[in-house]
Amino acid sequence: MYSFEQLKVFVTVCESGSFSAAARKLKRAQSGVSQSIANLEIAIDQDLFNREKNIPVLTNTGKALLPVVKSILDQQKYFDQKVESLTQEDEHELIIAIDESIIDKNFIKIISSLADQFPITHFDIITTSTFDVEDLVRRGKAQIGIIYADGELKVDMDFFLLGQARFLTVSSATHELSQMSVVQDSDLKRYRQCVHRSSKQRELWFTYGISSMLWYANNHKTIIDLVEQNVGWANVPEMMVMEGIQKGDLVALPVAHEHGGWITPVGCLVSRSHINGPVLTSLLEKLKGHSLENNQWQAN
Template sequence: MNNVEQLRMFIETIELGSFSASAKKLGKVQSAVSQGIANLEIDLDVQLFDRSTRKPSLTPEGERLKPYAEAILHQVNEFQAVVDSINKEEEALVRITFDNALLMPALTKILAEFDQKFPNTSLEVNTISSLQVASEVRLGRADIGIMLANPSFNKLVDLCFIGHLPFYAVCHAQYPLASMSKINVGDLTPHKQIALKEDRVETNQSTPLLSANIWWANDFLNIKAMVIEGLGWSYLPAHLVEQEIVAGQLCKLDLTFDYKIWSPPIDLVTEKNHSRGPAQEWLFEALKGLFD
C-alpha cells in the first residue's frame, strides 16, 4: 500500500513541476522520487503522470486523485502538529471568562496571537458579569478570568491588577443633557441614570450613582442599547461608545466633578496554587498587558 512519503513526492512533483525539483525540496536524489512515484503507481494500479513530455504532466486519473492526496497529507501534518503539542505539554483546552465590558479590540488581538502560537490548543471564551468571574475561576470552570476589581474576592482567588478601564458619561445626542455644558451633580439629579445591576444586587461598584431616578440593566450592552434609545444617561466603557460618539449618535457629557476619566481597576483572576501549562502561561502574561 502507498505510504505518506510517496504521497508527498506526488504532491510536490505536481506543485514544483518536475521530479528533480521535488527531490531537491524533499532532500532526496531524483531517482528516489522517480522510483517512489513509480511504486505508488504500481500500488494504485493507476498512472499518475504522463512522462512522454519533457516535464511530467498529470493524467486525468492523477488529477482526480490529487485532492485526496492533499487531504491525507493535511491530516498527517495536523496529526504531527498535535503530537508535537503534546510533547511540549501544551494544554488541549484553555478557558477564559470575562465581563463583556472588557471585550475590547486589544483583547481580541491577544486571542488572535494565542491562536497563532498555540494552534492545537482549543480556546473556550465566556462572558459573564464581574461578580461571577471569580467564582467561575475558584470552582474550576475557568482557567483565567478578567473582571472589574472587587476586594471581597482577594482570599478566594489570586488577583493581578492589570490597569484601569476608562468610562465615559454619555447620553443620546437629542437627550436634554446633551445640550448642556459644565454639568454638575445637581444637573444630573432630575435625569434618569441607567446603571449596572449584577446578580440581583442593586449596587454599582464600577460607576457612581448620581441621579434620583435610576433604572437598572444586567450588562453594559443592554445599558448602551437603552441609552441609544434616549431613555437616560449612563457611564459606559469608552471602547463601547467611541464610534457612536464620533458618529454623533451619542454625546459625551462634560461633567465638572470628573477631573479625570472615570476608570475603575481591572483584575486578572486565577485559581490559587494552580500550575499553568505553556498556553495558559502565555495567555496570562499577554493579558497583563491588556491596557498597555
C-alpha cells in the same frame, strides 16, 4: 501498501511542477522521487501522472486524489502535533473569560499569536460581565478572567493588575441633561438611567442605579444603544463611546463630582483549579507584557 512518505512526494511533485524540482525541495535524488511515485501508482493500481511530455501532467485520477491526499497529510500532521502536545503536557483547552466591555481588536491581537504557537489547543473566549467572569474562574470553568477590579483580596484565585479604564456618564445629544453646563446628582436622579448588571442581577460598584427610573441590560453595547435612542443616561466605558461622542451622537455629561470621568483598575484573575501548563504560562506572559491605558491595549 502506500506510505505517508509516498503521499508527501506526490503532493510535492504536484506543487513543484516537476520531479526535478520536487527532488530539490525534498533534498533527494530525482530517481528516488520518480521511484516513489511509481511505487505509489503500483500500490493503488492507478496512473497519477501522464509522462508523455517532459513535464508530468496529472491524470484525471491524480486530480481527483490530490485533495484527498492533502487532507490525509494534514490529518497526519494534526496527529503528530497532538501526540507532541500530550508529551509536553500542553493544555487541550484554554478558556478565557473577559468582561465584554474590555475586549477589543488589540486584545485579540495580543492572544492571536498563540494560535500558531499552540495549534492543537482549543481556545474558548467567553465575554460576559465582570461578576460572571469572576464566578467562572472561581468555579474552575475558566483558567483566566479579565475584569474590573474592586480592590478586594481574592483568597481563592490569583490576581494581577493590567491597567485601568475610564468610565463616562453619557446621554444622547438630544437629552435634556446634555444641555446643562454642570450636572448634579439630583439632576441625574430625575431622569431614566440605563444600568449594566450581570445575569445574577449584580451591578458594578461604580455604575449602580441611582435613579428611580431604571432600564437594565447585561452588556454595555446594549446600554449604549439605549442611550443613543434617548431612553436614558448611563455610566459606560470611554473606549466604547469615543466614536459616538466624536460623531455627535453622544455627549459626555459634565457631572460635578466626576472631573474627567471615573477611573477603575482592570486586572486578571488566574484559577488555582488548573495546572499552569505551557499554554497558560505563555498567555500570562503576553498579558503581563501589555496594559490597558488610554482606552487601548498596548505593550509595556
